[in-house]
Amino acid sequence: MTVELGVFAPGRLEILRRLLSDPSLAPEFEALQGPQGLERVLADPFSGPELRWLAFRDGEPAGFCWAFVIPTREGSFAMLRPGVVARARRTGIGSRLIETASAAVRELAPQCRELCLTAWVPSPEAAGFAARHGYEHARFYWLMERPQHGSAPQVDWPPGVEVETFDGTERALGHWSEAYNRSFAEHYHGALSTPESVRALAAVPGFRPDGVLLAHRTGACVGFCQNQLLPGRGEVATLGVVPEARGIGLGRALLRWGVGWLEHQAAPRVTLTVDGENEGALSLYRSEGFETVRKREIWSRRLP
Ligand SMILES: CC(C)(COP(=O)(O)OP(=O)(O)OC[C@H]1O[C@@H](n2cnc3c(N)ncnc32)[C@H](O)[C@@H]1OP(=O)(O)O)[C@@H](O)C(=O)NCCC(=O)NCCS
Structure with missing residues (x-):
């Protein structure tokens, strides 16, 4: 052989x-x-x-x-x-x-x-x-699905929050990148994004600019939701709220917007993937009707 x-x-x-x-x-x-x-x-x-x-x-x-x-x-x-x-x-x-x-x-x-x-x-x-x-066990990620398909919940934006879909401009690239970094700063394997990496992400085939929503408060980008259409399902792919805008219902509103967008695109199932140790995100997703359907394991090995 x-x-x-x-x-x-x-x-x-x-x-x-x-x-x-x-x-x-x-x-x-x-x-x-x-x-x-x-x-x-x-x-x-x-x-x-x-x-x-x-x-x-x-x-x-x-x-x-x-x-x-x-x-x-x-x-x-x-x-x-x-x-x-x-x-x-x-x-x-x-x-x-x-x-x-x-x-x-x-x-x-x-x-x-x-x-x-x-x-x-x-x-x-x-x-x-x-x-x-x-390699040793490091983490589980959970694939969650919302079984109440076809019943997108109403979105209530918190007072003072304005939303706009991603328009590909330098301003939007900078806002999304910064909000991403600030939202995931404390997270396991939180990737560091730059306007260039976001620009590259926006050029990936199948990327839908209208499937990305940026939320602003007093001129600053304080949250975002990015949806992705995959074979057989639509995914709320990344959702983040910066620390100072947490606790006002923005994460829930962004999630509901994501579910509504995916249902409008006729995605046959609505899913998301979450770090199984991210308790805050898990309780939000559960309270919005998402249930765990599959698990993905991560194994890790340190390099000297
Ligand atoms: C995981 C995968 C890539 C392994 O490929 P592979 O060519 O069979 O791996 P190797 O022949 O190099 O196996 C090396 C060692 O891994 C372990 N291993 C591989 N398959 C195993 C199995 N089914 N059960 C237990 N141990 C296994 C064994 O220790 C093996 O050594 P041995 O054959 O001398 O006992 C392959 O099974 C695969 O493609 N699976 C589906 C895709 C996937 O899961 N990818 C993610 C991998 S982390």
Whole structure:
């Protein structure tokens, strides 16, 4: 058996698309199914062509891995996303892929302090694989869904708050980026955003400017909600309120706006993903009728 690793050259995108839709990989990579799924990974501001690999076994496509390197206040962390088709598993291909990815992250992002793996659980193969490579449990993220579909609640904006949809201007990029950073400053793996990273996010295929709402109070951006249409579901993808505007009902109003927008787009299900230890967000989501339907585990390994 020969195993070769190659890069995701543009001419090989169809190979990757076929691997992603293989029945043994599609459930884990469900959010990347459909016509623009792969394009979203390729356009991600925190990844790049030097952080993506394909694996071939005896010349046949067998797996892939890409890495995101995400800056936070405590230094960067890298999320590795390997996948190996069922027929080629337990032959060391997944290990080759993440070892190659880890070496590239160390070389290209020497400031990176942590490597992570993730999978929907239960997944004995992902858990066994993570343990075998010295990764330990770090967190659960919960996928929550609002079963009362078709009954978007009324939105009541707190007094003094004005809202506008994202218009792509420099002002909006700056406001969104700053509100994001201030909202997630204390959070686990809170990414550090910049106007440039937000501009790149807004250029990702399928991004809907009208699905982003910015909330202002006395001229400052104090909250935001970004929605995303995924295959088979619509997601309230990020929602944040800056510390000084918490406790006045703005998070609830933004969430309700997000649910209403997604229902208006005829999303068949309305979901969101939340850090399972973010008690404040969890109680808001539960009180708005969201229920946990799936869990995603994060495993982590420190880098020296
Ligand atoms: C997880 C995954 C990438 C592993 O790929 P792979 O090529 O089979 O991995 P390897 O052959 O390099 O396995 C290395 C070690 O991981 C552990 N491992 C892998 N699969 C396992 C399983 N089903 N149960 C328990 N341990 C397992 C073993 O220790 C294995 O070594 P061994 O075969 O000598 O016992 C693959 O199963 C996969 O693509 N799963 C679906 C996608 C996914 O979950 N991706 C996220 C991964 S964190």
